[in-house]
Amino acid sequence: MQIATWNVNSLAVRLPQLLDWLQAHPVDALVLQETKLTDEKFPAAELEAAGYHASFHGQKTYNGVALLTRSAHEGVIKNIPGFADEQARVIAGTVGGVRVVGGYFPNGQAPGSEKFAYKMAWLAALEAWLQQELAAHPKLVLLGDFNIAPEDRDVYDPVAWAGQIHCTAEERAHFQALQGLGLVDAFRLFEQPPKSWSWWDYRNLAFRKNQGLRIDHILVSQALEGQVAACTIDKAPRKNERPSDHAPVVLTLKD
DNA sequence: ATGCCTCCATCGTGGAGA
Numbered sequence: 108m109q110i111a112t113w114n115v116n117s118l119a120v121r122l123p124q125l126l127d128w129l130q131a132h133p134v135d136a137l138v139l140q141e142t143k144l145t146d147e148k149f150p151a152a153e154l155e156a157a158g159y160h161a162s163f164h165g166q167k168t169y170n171g172v173a174l175l176t177r178s179a180h181e182g183v184i185k186n187i188p189g190f191a192d193e194q195a196r197v198i199a200g201t202v203g204g205v206r207v208v209g210g211y212f213p214n215g216q217a218p219g220s221e222k223f224a225y226k227m228a229w230l231a232a233l234e235a236w237l238q239q240e241l242a243a244h245p246k247l248v249l250l251g252d253f254n255i256a257p258e259d260r261d262v263y264d265p266v267a268w269a270g271q272i273h274c275t276a277e278e279r280a281h282f283q284a285l286q287g288l289g290l291v292d293a294f295r296l297f298e299q300p301p302k303s304w305s306w307w308d309y310r311n312l313a314f315r316k317n318q319g320l321r322i323d324h325i326l327v328s329q330a331l332e333g334q335v336a337a338c339t340i341d342k343a344p345r346k347n348e349r350p351s352d353h354a355p356v357v358l359t360l361k362d
Numbered sequence: 363a364t365g366c367c368t369c370c371a372t373c374g375t376g377g378a379g380a
Binding site: 254 | 365366367369371379
């Protein structure tokens with residue numbers, strides 16, 4: 108079973124690339140972030156023609172998430188129960204006995220800002236909810252654009268980024284709190300190439316210079332850890348014309 | 363370096379992203 112995440116930065120723009128990618132990588136489940144589409148504009152028919160069931164939770168201009176699965180999924184939840192949120196950032200569903208929770212974590216803009224406070228409150232609510240989800244669904248995957256670089260080795264220039272957004276002690280403490288729930292960073296279960304990033308700024312030729320951050324993650328529950336066979340970042344779509352600034356991350360589970 | 367790119371909303375240009 109393969110489960111993947113991709114921040115597409117506008118599904119309206121990236122749909123052709125998504126369809127190409129799914130044809131080459133027919134993963135069992137894929138969560139999308141930054142679809143930037145209201146639900147009536149979601150390309151459900153095109154994705155169904157490509158062999159995917161889709162659930163989606165979107166809005167105009169910003170945010171927006173989706174869950175695509177080859178077989179039907181059930182138990183869909185949109186956003187964090189009990190956490191009032193105008194922003195469409197979470198979608199969860201169950202497929203093949205695995206609870207899949209996709210998230211577009213808040214950016215946070217800058218430490219001390221209102222958006223940073225929202226990010227902290229959102230993360231606390233996510234953790235409280237996930238504790239219940241894990242109790243109900245021991246086999247759980249949390250994946251998406253976390254907007255957190257968990258360690259200095261996830262940052263191309265940790266000195267320049269020290270204390271900056273994505274790299275603050277507060278954000279990293281929340282990443283550790285998620286690990287404290289029993290979730291494991293699947294990418295780090297394996298030896299990985301140094302300078303492995305999932306996002307490269309559009310500006311400053313960052314991709315060409317491989318100046319990026321690893322902020323898109325796949326965390327697996329303890330009940331699934333033994334089944335993890337691989338976790339890789341697929342840089343290929345970042346080389347497309349008009350690419351997303353993020354690359355997909357793919358988890359492979361043994362049966 | 364208040365820069366760089368890309369997208370959205372909108373039709374000239376500002377906000378946001380990370």
